[in-house]
Amino acid sequence: MNGLTEASILSLESPLARVVEVHEALGSTQERARELARGGAHHGTLVVAGVQTGGRGRLRRAWGSPEGGLWMSLVLRPNLEAAAAPRLTQAAAVAVAKALREIGANVGIKWPNDLLVEPGGRKICGILAESSIRAAGRGEAPRVDHAVLGVGLNANLDLEDLGVTDREVATLRCELGRDLDPLDLLRRLLQNLDAELERVHDFAVILDDWRVLSVTLGERVRVKRLGEVLEGLAVDVSPEGALLLQTRDGVLELYEGEVERLLREGDAYTS
Ligand code: BTN
Numbered sequence: 001m002n003g004l005t006e007a008s009i010l011s012l013e014s015p016l017a018r019v020v021e022v023h024e025a026l027g028s029t030q031e032r033a034r035e036l037a038r039g040g041a042h043h044g045t046l047v048v049a050g051v052q053t054g055g056r057g058r059l060r061r062a063w064g065s066p067e068g069g070l071w072m073s074l075v076l077r078p079n080l081e082a083a084a085a086p087r088l089t090q091a092a093a094v095a096v097a098k099a100l101r102e103i104g105a106n107v108g109i110k111w112p113n114d115l116l117v118e119p120g121g122r123k124i125c126g127i128l129a130e131s132s133i134r135a136a137g138r139g140e141a142p143r144v145d146h147a148v149l150g151v152g153l154n155a156n157l158d159l160e161d162l163g164v165t166d167r168e169v170a171t172l173r174c175e176l177g178r179d180l181d182p183l184d185l186l187r188r189l190l191q192n193l194d195a196e197l198e199r200v201h202d203f204a205v206i207l208d209d210w211r212v213l214s215v216t217l218g219e220r221v222r223v224k225r226l227g228e229v230l231e232g233l234a235v236d237v238s239p240e241g242a243l244l245l246q247t248r249d250g251v252l253e254l255y256e257g258e259v260e261r262l263l264r265e266g267d268a269y270t271s
Contacts (some may be wrong), residue, residue, distance in 0.1 A: 004048055004182050012183070014190040016074055016197075018044040027054035030128060030150040033073035037132070037146040043077035048186075055152065057126050064164075068157040068173075070185060073150040074193070078200060082142040083240075085131040086255070089113045090210050090241045091200050092127050092149055095192035097213045100125070102188055105175050108215035111234065111243045111259050116215055121261060122170035125153045151189065155180055207237055216243070216259055225257030234259070 009020045019042060026032055026049040033047045049072075052065030065071045078088065093113035100107040106118050107125075115125035127150065134145035154162065154171040156179040162169060173179055199205060211217060216234045223230045223245060232247035243254040 004050075004186065008183050009046065009048070009186065012187050012190060014044070014187070014194060016044045016076075016190045016194050017046040018042060019046070021045075021047045023047070023049045025049060025051040025053060028052055028056055029071055029073035030056065030130070030148055033075050033148045033150075034130070037075045037148055041075045041146075043075065043146075045075035046072060046190075047074075048072045056128075057152070058128060063126065063152050064162045065152065066157065066161045068155060068161060070151065070153040070155045070182065070189075072186075073148050076147045076149055076197065078144055078147060078197065080144045080200065082131070082133040082144055084200075084203070085129075085133070085144050085147065086112075086241055087200050087203050087206070088131065088147055088149060088197070089127060089129040091196040091203075091206050092129060092151070092193060094206055094209045094213060095196040096125055096127065096151060096153070096189060098196075098209075099185075099188040099192040100172075102192075103172075103176070103180065103185070105172060107213075109210060109213045110261075111214065111216040111237070112241065117170045117175055118215065120167060121215060122168055124170040124172065124175070125151065127151055149193075153185075153189075155182070155185060203241070204239065207239070207241060210237065210241070216261075220262040221245070222260045222262055223254060223257040224260070225254065230254075230257075231262065 006020045029047040029049050052071050055063035055065035057063040093109045097107050113127045117124050129149050131147040132145045136142050157171040221234050232245040235246045236244045245252045
């Protein structure tokens with residue numbers, strides 16, 4: 001992103017940016033960070049790119065990453081059992097939502113970790129947490145060896161830069177009517193990420209914040225997962241962050257899926 005350098009990022013003295021790589025252009029920060037992690041990179045290794053030519057999102061979808069966005073991936077070495085790895089995704093969503101709210105963006109979280117601006121639920125940031133699991137000794141649970149946490153934030157961009165004109169996408173520039181200082185933005189993200197990741201073992205408190213920031217709970221939703229489509233009321237999240245969906249057949253606990261908000265009776269689109 002314009003103006004970010006390794007020296008300026010190191011000057012933030014963030015525990016999450018002890019080792020920094022800045023690239024003007026890169027295929028994907030996620031792939032680069034993964035390569036570094038496999039080579040033994042430390043917790044707190046950060047890769048940032050001004051442009052990604054092969055950015056990708058969940059389900060290997062392409063992620064448009066032109067100049068002006070904040071495209072970054074972090075190598076994390078959390079001390080977590082493999083079963084708790086999904087916590088990273090919701091912890092990161094809470095952190096990024098808090099950072100964006102600090103600068104005045106009206107951001108909420110769509111389960112599990114999409115950052116949407118209201119009104120209209122337009123996506124402003126995507127989070128991709130990918131964990132690599134290490135087998136443990138006999139009788140021990142497998143653990144997270146490392147995780148790569150990718151954050152793609154539509155920052156100092158116009159919708160046209162992203163090649164989209166639909167109403168489902170937002171940028172900070174459009175929402176706030178101004179550009180953000182990239183280093184200040186990164187500092188806020190790293191501070192909030194560090195704070196949330198520090199309490200990942202105390203996941204109940206992260207989920208309490210997640211509930212407050214959620215735009216999913218209390219909504220009628222459609223969830224697409226594993227080739228099936230479910231509809232119901234999003235009533236809560238389980239202690240491990242699964243979505244609890246009240247359906248005609250009872251409450252389902254969902255660990256994955258694409259959530260779409262359904263209009264409530266009496267709601268109307270405004271144009
Ligand atoms: C999503 O599907 O919502 C997640 C999108 C994650 C995009 C970010 S941009 C930085 C990092 N590098 C990538 O290739 N992807 C992630």
